[in-house]
Amino acid sequence: MNHTSKQQAGDDRIDSYLPDFCQGEAVLRLVLVLELTAFVFALAVFNGFEAFLQDLALYSFYIQWIGLASAAMLCALRRTRLLATDLSATVVSFLVVGLMVVVVSLVIRWLVQGLNPGIEVELAADGIILRNLVISLILLGMVQRYFYLQHRSRMMLQSAGRARLQALQARIRPHFLFNSLNTIASLTHDQPDQAEHAIENLADLFRASLNAESSVTLAREIEFTRDYIELERLRLGDRLQVSWSICADLQEIDLPALTLQPLVENAIYHGIEPVPGGGEVTINVEQHKDLVIRISNPLPAKSAAAHQRGNRMALDNIRQRLELAFDSRAQIENSEQDGLYTVSITIPLKQRSV
Amino acid sequence: MKVLVVDDEQPARQRLKRLLNELADHQCVAEAENGRQALERVEQYQPEVVLLDIRMPGMDGLEAAQHLALRDDPPAVIFTTAFSDHALEAFEAHAVDYLLKPIKLERLQAALDNCSRLNRAQLAERLQQVDQQSARQHICARVRGNLVLVPLEDIYYFRAEQKYITVRHSGGELLIEEPLKSLEEEFVEDFHRIHRNALVRIDKIAGMENKPGMHQVFFDGIDDRLEVSRRHLSGVRNILKKL
Numbered sequence: 080m081n082h083t084s085k086q087q088a089g090d091d092r093i094d095s096y097l098p099d100f101c102q103g104e105a106v107l108r109l110v111l112v113l114e115l116t117a118f119v120f121a122l123a124v125f126n127g128f129e130a131f132l133q134d135l136a137l138y139s140f141y142i143q144w145i146g147l148a149s150a151a152m153l154c155a156l157r158r159t160r161l162l163a164t165d166l167s168a169t170v171v172s173f174l175v176v177g178l179m180v181v182v183v184s185l186v187i188r189w190l191v192q193g194l195n196p197g198i199e200v201e202l203a204a205d206g207i208i209l210r211n212l213v214i215s216l217i218l219l220g221m222v223q224r225y226f227y228l229q230h231r232s233r234m235m236l237q238s239a240g241r242a243r244l245q246a247l248q249a250r251i252r253p254h255f256l257f258n259s260l261n262t263i264a265s266l267t268h269d270q271p272d273q274a275e276h277a278i279e280n281l282a283d284l285f286r287a288s289l290n291a292e293s294s295v296t297l298a299r300e301i302e303f304t305r306d307y308i309e310l311e312r313l314r315l316g317d318r319l320q321v322s323w324s325i326c327a328d329l330q331e332i333d334l335p336a337l338t339l340q341p342l343v344e345n346a347i348y349h350g351i352e353p354v355p356g357g358g359e360v361t362i363n364v365e366q367h368k369d370l371v372i373r374i375s376n377p378l379p380a381k382s383a384a385a386h387q388r389g390n391r392m393a394l395d396n397i398r399q400r401l402e403l404a405f406d407s408r409a410q411i412e413n414s415e416q417d418g419l420y421t422v423s424i425t426i427p428l429k430q431r432s433v
Numbered sequence: 434m435k436v437l438v439v440d441d442e443q444p445a446r447q448r449l450k451r452l453l454n455e456l457a458d459h460q461c462v463a464e465a466e467n468g469r470q471a472l473e474r475v476e477q478y479q480p481e482v483v484l485l486d487i488r489m490p491g492m493d494g495l496e497a498a499q500h501l502a503l504r505d506d507p508p509a510v511i512f513t514t515a516f517s518d519h520a521l522e523a524f525e526a527h528a529v530d531y532l533l534k535p536i537k538l539e540r541l542q543a544a545l546d547n548c549s550r551l552n553r554a555q556l557a558e559r560l561q562q563v564d565q566q567s568a569r570q571h572i573c574a575r576v577r578g579n580l581v582l583v584p585l586e587d588i589y590y591f592r593a594e595q596k597y598i599t600v601r602h603s604g605g606e607l608l609i610e611e612p613l614k615s616l617e618e619e620f621v622e623d624f625h626r627i628h629r630n631a632l633v634r635i636d637k638i639a640g641m642e643n644k645p646g647m648h649q650v651f652f653d654g655i656d657d658r659l660e661v662s663r664r665h666l667s668g669v670r671n672i673l674k675k676l
Contacts, residue, residue: 257515258442261534265448314442352441355467355491 095168096223096230101154106147113146114139116218141183145215149179169223173216180215184208240403255311255344256281262314277313280306287336293404295336298329301364304340311347318357319347327366334370334426335404338397342374342422345393350376350420370426378420394422401426434545437478438464439471439494440486440513445534449484449513452538459545468492469582472500472573475508476580482509482548484532492571492582495560500573502557503611509548510556527559568619572600574607583607585623589637589652590659591616593630601657627669628662641673 117138266274401409
């Protein structure tokens with residue numbers, strides 16, 4: 080077994096492969112597994128149906144007690160550093176379970192003999208305790224292997240997700256980039272001040288898309304978007320009209336960087352640029368229970384298949400990043416009505432700890 | 434050489450004009466901001482080269498180039514584009530010239546020096562290969578010295594008469610010289626052949642009337658009727674079923 084004990088950067092949760100037995104779900108699963116184990120044991124010594132039921136009852140009682148006591152102890156130990164690494168988690172769980180086997184057996188023996196002195200409790204005889212100890216530890220070993228593999232697979236998925244997130248973020252739309260550069264090159268001669276300002280805006284947007292840090296305030300995101308719109312207006316002129324309507328706590332809300340800007344970019348690319356005379360993009364930002372951002376643009380009469388595809392790809396990109404940031408609690412939807420194409424994002428608002 | 438600059442963005446046109454000013458052998462004679470205007474300017478100024486932006490509202494550069502290719506002596510066409518991943522490979526493969534924005538002066542000079550006026554067949558063929566979904570959205574014709582563009586959706590039918598093709602549209606008729614067969618191939622999505630000499634817009638067919646010895650289609654909005662040949666009869670029936 081490979082005992083890697085990497086802590087994730089910025090992650091102060093315990094990260095060994097052991098499940099968190101303070102969570103009801105993990106305990107429930109444990110109970111189920113233990114019951115199946117008891118069933119298997121009882122079946123192994125099957126000797127008539129009534130005897131089977133008695134055995135099952137006995138084994139269940141015994142095994143569940145050991146299991147639940149171990150789980151309780153592991154839950155208590157979670158706050159300490161004892162379960163922080165894979166190696167220590169393995170050793171500690173062996174000790175805990177071994178201890179519980181002995182303790183539970185002795186307690187049973189004590190209780191039964193206390194009620195009926197002189198009776199030999201078969202289950203709690205010394206030799207049997209030793210046998211049960213070995214069985215438990217072997218089973219524990221198998222279960223640990225399973226937990227470990229599951230944990231590793233989850234870690235790999237997460238890091239793949241992170242890599243994908245970085246790849247998603249680092250993409251700068253070439254169409255926007257080269258058209259902006261072309262516009263700036265032109266302005267340099269006739270309107271150098273505007274050219275300078277445009278370069279500053281472009282640099283900010285570049286920086287945002289390259290930055291590994293994934294979260295910005297809503298205020299910053301809106302600023303990015305305004306900078307982007309200024310750049311586009313330089314080359315599109317009056318063809319681009321934008322109307323904003325904002326009603327939200329701009330400084331208090333966080334979201335992944337470049338969530339709003341690419342949607343506006345999409346709206347302009349598909350809804351404004353192809354239309355002779357241009358059109359208007361409307362942006363609504365409203366805070367209720369959740370944050371709702373709505374972007375609308377006119378839809379050209381002949382929406383070619385390529386336009387639909389491009390829209391879908393951009394939406395998927397943003398949808399993936401929202402999923403990674405908000406655990407599938409964020410929503411993104413698009414709809415078409417009366418020649419108007421609307422994308423709306425709903426972001427759950429968490430309470431910011433002051 | 435006389436150059437026409439076509440781009441929907443004013444700063445982009447501005448820059449190209451400035452660059453052309455620095456080239457001794459070439460001059461900008463006109464500018465246009467979409468495909469339609471480009472065709473009009475070509476009529477008016479007869480440039481030898483057109484610098485044609487691909488992405489423009491209304492009619493884009495590729496379609497404008499297709500219309501230009503149908504002229505008797507088409508100008509040379511050099512496309513300009515900010516970025517277009519696959520399209521560029523197609524351009525290179527078929528020797529269609531292009532320049533990437535922002536355009537460098539030296540590259541512009543080289544492209545203009547190298548440019549050749551292909552004859553219409555060559556240009557048309559190369560454009561066809563470059564842009565696979567290249568059905569035009571308009572039919573373009575010269576009427577009494579003026580350029581007329583008819584959107585495809587306004588056209589009821591094409592009918593061959595002796596040397597010309599009559600284009601019947603909601604505003605009247607036009608005459609063009611393209612062969613019916615190539616029109617049929619290009620507009621296969623929206624038009625159907627009903628006769629050796631007639632190509633009809635599918636969504637404008639109102640129905641078919643069966644008279645003794647003859648079948649005729651009739652249309653929404655106009656009184657014209659066209660005969661369906663026996664060979665094309667079953668095909669037309671299939672179309673009518675789907676309507």
